[in-house]
Amino acid sequence: MLSVAASRLGFRTVIFEPGADCPASHVADRHIQAAYSDEDALRDFGQSVDVITYEFENIPTSALDLLEDLAPVRPGREALRVSQDRMTEKEFLSGLGLTTAPFAAVDDAASLARALDQIGTPSILKTRRFGYDGKGQARLRSPEDAETALADMAGAPSVLEGFVEFSHEVSVIAARGTDGSVACFDPGENVHKDGILSTTTLPARLSTAQRTDAVLLAGRILNALDYVGVMGVELFVTAKGLVVNEIAPRVHNSGHWTQQGCSVDQFEQHIRAVAGWPLGDGGRYADVVMENLIGEDMDRVPDLARDPAVSLHLYGKAEVKPGRKMGHANRVIGPASRG
């Protein structure tokens, strides 16, 4: 979807992706299929483009070292460093004075015991790196779950997060340009099922003050990282205010709704940012519900295709698997209203 957005602005894209036949390769000018460790391929890639971006934050440091000398990588290293590690991310957010869930580093049984003393249960143990869509996580309902949870981490450095009492989750899709200008889309309200985003609804249930808060804290995060590009900021709405759940240094699933209802969607916004173009303003002219199509939801495509209010986006993935995001459906509800 980034490649398509780039083409809409007259840019050509080259995709670097180890996998064969990836969806992006179907809509790109060129696909370099190689491992992140293949230095010749990386060099070829870096020399054939004007700017490099990504939609996957676990790119090996060695690849970034090589690419950075050939073309600007946006968003930059600091954003990747912070968001690749849950512990670093939480420390960064706390350092900005933002509220997160209580957290503590866990490396072994002793540090888990100390963390449980401090945070209590219910809580969640998560690997510091490489987690997504609920993977690499274990819930602790009581201290007795400690051993099993630690075993689930398989020795990986982890972080224990306290449970946050929240009424709902929203996310802000925010962008920052090379000139430091910031633009946010209206926050959307997220519903997850089995740890995977199910729907995002616009407008979100937020007071005017909460809406302002959400936008201001997103801006603070982007500025602190000297960020260039689109970022997804997930927030818990609690009685005591907004709590930052996590940040993602890329276009975000909860921003897919922008394809319907905004003049400039999150994908184009990201391309504009990394290309040094002026940002779109994030204005919204429609109420939208985005629904992920996961695994067997694909059976509903014939019906969704008949629904006049639905815009379908299918990713062209070769195989349907349970829990796999196969596409999404944006349903336009009406002209933009205030949540």
Place this chain on the structure above:
Amino acid sequence: MLSVAASRLGFRTVIFEPGADCPASHVADRHIQAAYSDEDALRDFGQSVDVITYEFENIPTSALDLLEDLAPVRPGREALRVSQDRMTEKEFLSGLGLTTAPFAAVDDAASLARALDQIGTPSILKTRRFGYDGKGQARLRSPEDAETALADMAGAPSVLEGFVEFSHEVSVIAARGTDGSVACFDPGENVHKDGILSTTTLPARLSTAQRTDAVLLAGRILNALDYVGVMGVELFVTAKGLVVNEIAPRVHNSGHWTQQGCSVDQFEQHIRAVAGWPLGDGGRYADVVMENLIGEDMDRVPDLARDPAVSLHLYGKAEVKPGRKMGHANRVIGPASRG
């Protein structure tokens, strides 16, 4: 834009195009660069796809003969036969009982003199084939212009068209599926400059009766051709009713506005039709002005990129030339109103 729409539904595209580095090749899975006379390349193309469509109506008959045996070509031959020749098209439309400008075939000075007797001036002499964007046309203000106009045709079979007194031009972007279902987008109002479409505005100035008329006559044309795909139908609005100016058997420049303000745009609608999917219903949720960016209009891109109401679509053409369509800008004016 068709290729992008296809990718959105999970389809892959193969582009057959004689030119190198064409914009569609930047967003397609494969580009076969070969002449329409290259039978091996045509066979390779036909064997690698499930269905064939086009956005250029002057494909040689010999190429179609070969391809039709390998995969369905949609829209079919009859639509191409009719629309490739202005005279055949006018006869077809008249045969359906629709009103066109008065017309007569012109092959030489004698037939032009007869046509002028019948139709008078002001009138326009046009080549029967290969005309577009005002090319292959000569205006006759008086019978004295006959010789110059005929010379402009360079011996090509032509048609003299009488001048139609109209208040404005609208076009209907209509679609018909493989199951015979028809869906129309709301008519847009077109303004041309120097024979090239400049803007399309939604909604068009039309009475409810005219709007119904426009949709009904488009449906009649599609059904008569057993058409599959999207068609552009240009109509003059006159005191005596709607006059059909011309039809185009493809997605149409005056339908580009559908990218903003419709759940399913004309490009996806065309892909749905030729793929045998259910059609989108054509519903519109925003008022939009589409403006073509022609030649030096590209100098305005930095300003347009800053305009929060504008969605930019640039075609990635290598070179700016006067009169060349380089992109378009869709400006969302507000929620859908009635014209």
